Amino acid sequence: DIQMTQFPSSLSASVGDRVTISCRASQSISSDLNWYQQKPGEAPKFLIYAASSLQIGVPSRFSGSGSGTDFTLTISSLQPEDFATYYCQQSHSTPVTFGPGTKVDFK
Amino acid sequence: QVHLVQSGAEVKKPGASVRVSCKASGYSFTSYDITWVRQATGQGLEWMGWMNPYSGNTGYAQKFQGRVTMTRDTSIGTAYMDLSSLRSDDTAVYYCAFSSAFYHDGFDIWGQGTMVTVSS
Numbered sequence: 659d660i661q662m663t664q665f666p667s668s669l670s671a672s673v674g675d676r677v678t679i680s681c682r683a684s685q686s687i688s689s690d691l692n693w694y695q696q697k698p699g700e701a702p703k704f705l706i707y708a709a710s711s712l713q714i715g716v717p718s719r720f721s722g723s724g725s726g727t728d729f730t731l732t733i734s735s736l737q738p739e740d741f742a743t744y745y746c747q748q749s750h751s752t753p754v755t756f757g758p759g760t761k762v763d764f765k
Numbered sequence: 766q767v768h769l770v771q772s773g774a775e776v777k778k779p780g781a782s783v784r785v786s787c788k789a790s791g792y793s794f795t796s797y798d799i800t801w802v803r804q805a806t807g808q809g810l811e812w813m814g815w816m817n818p819y820s821g822n823t824g825y826a827q828k829f830q831g832r833v834t835m836t837r838d839t840s841i842g843t844a845y846m847d848l849s850s851l852r853s854d855d856t857a858v859y860y861c862a863f864s865s866a867f868y869h870d871g872f873d874i875w876g877q878g879t880m881v882t883v884s885s
Contacts, residue, residue, distance in 0.1 A: 690870075692869075692870070692871035692872075694810075694871075694872075696810075701860055701862075701875035701876065701877060701878055702810065702860075702872070702875060704871045704872060704873040706871075707868075707869035707870070707871040708869060711869070713869070713871070713873060745809065745810055747810070747871070747872075749870045749871070752824060753812050753826045753827070754800070754812040755812065756809055756810040756811070756812065757809070758809045759809050759810075
């Protein structure tokens with residue numbers, strides 16, 4: 659199975675900050691990497707596919723990059739509604755695996 | 766509008782089985798694989814497996830092999846996830862989800878989740 663790691667596991671930030679979350683795969687997954695946002699009590703929300711493509715309806719302050727084993731999710735200017743937990747997920751091979759999540763909370 | 770609506774919360778005793786249903790609406794039920802993902806309280810997302818509603822073909826995570834069964838009733842557009850020999854560490858929210866677009870494989874449609882509590 660492909661193991662996914664994320665760092666940091668949590669971060670504190672303020673509205674307007676630039677936030678970067680890293681995700682690493684235990685082996686190369688090309689660009690088969692998706693990102694999700696989850697708020698307490700809600701199902702995950704799909705944000706980015708193929709490492710860098712924004713899902714329809716997702717604000718342009720979200721962006722993704724990377725390929726191979728190292729990936730990044732960036733929020734260019736954090737908004738109040740962005741405080742949540744973010745997960746990466748590889749779709750390169752079965753079983754699909756998720757990272758452990760990065761919680762973004764108020765500084 | 767595309768929706769997945771799941772069955773309500775369940776409380777089960779250790780060793781029992783649970784069935785979670787996932788009713789689809791707003792699209793052709795047999796067109797997209799249904800995936801099941803669970804999340805223990807305060808924990809991350811864990812993929813359990815998938816089912817093709819058209820053929821009934823399934824694929825399960827090795828961790829759940831022998832304990833999970835994913836089925837469907839195409840006449841009512843509903844997918845089911847049965848988990849047997851429940852343990853306390855099966856306590857989690859269980860989600861059904863699928864990828865609705867040909868151009869990506871991310872799970873963009875999710876059910877609301879079903880809380881399953883395993884407790885004696």
